Amino acid sequence: MMRIALIGTGNLAIHLVHAFETCNATQLVQWVGRSNTPPKQARDTPYFTQYQNNMDTDVCIVAVADDAIPAVAKELQHIDALVAHSAGAVSIGELEPINRRGVFYPLQSFKKNAPLDWKSTPICIEANHGDDVILLEKLASQLSGSVHQITESQRLQLHTAAVFTNNFCNHLLGIGQSITTKAALPFSLLHPIIRDTFEQSFASQAVALQTGPAKRNDIRTQQKHLSVLSEADAELYRILSKSIFNTHNT
Structure with a gap:
């Protein structure tokens, strides 16, 4: 023992x-x-x-x-x-x-x-x-x-990846919950799309599954989204949208 x-x-x-x-x-x-x-x-x-x-x-x-x-x-x-x-x-x-x-x-x-x-x-x-x-x-x-x-280097990279896929994702889910609460909508409406997003990422490359207004550079839709967000959430929205656009258009 x-x-x-x-x-x-x-x-x-x-x-x-x-x-x-x-x-x-x-x-x-x-x-x-x-x-x-x-x-x-x-x-x-x-x-x-x-x-x-x-x-x-x-x-x-x-x-x-x-x-x-x-x-x-x-x-x-x-x-x-x-x-x-x-x-x-x-x-x-x-x-x-x-x-x-x-x-x-x-x-x-x-x-x-x-x-x-x-x-x-x-x-x-x-x-x-x-x-x-x-x-x-x-x-x-x-x-x-x-x-x-x-190795130590692999462990650091794995830990970094875990922060993106766990900590950051959880933070974004929290923002999503806040938005639906303010709109008097049940967060459960988003459960199917959240579940589908993660399940598909287990079977395929997440980058290949990307959709949405940031990828297609739909400025008009993005402006509408920004109009309903707080200043802090709007800043994060812009940063993430820019990252998505650059990933798929460079």
């Missing part, structure tokens, strides 16, 4: 606690956080405010804010276990001076109270020693059916 230590108490950490506690091949031997009060999810997991060096550990997962990773690494520099952070846009070098460094990056948007299907969640791994790559692959495979060894 693989013995795991977890540092951090955010959304990802909470999901990892549940995953490790319900996995027959892992044992969560310690959960470390800044608060003196254990999270309610701790249950039977030993919780501490500092990493316990006297507890036998195979892998220590650092699931903290990106900016906090170097400080945590400094505190862990003398441990023998493999230490892996879980960030998409942080170099493995941020874990120096730890000897055994790795990355355990689940590609998903984690929400505290939302259920998560770990089996379909990609986990991207990286390590500075070959044996530790194998160890991380073994650990990740206990949770997910989609494990990928990728």
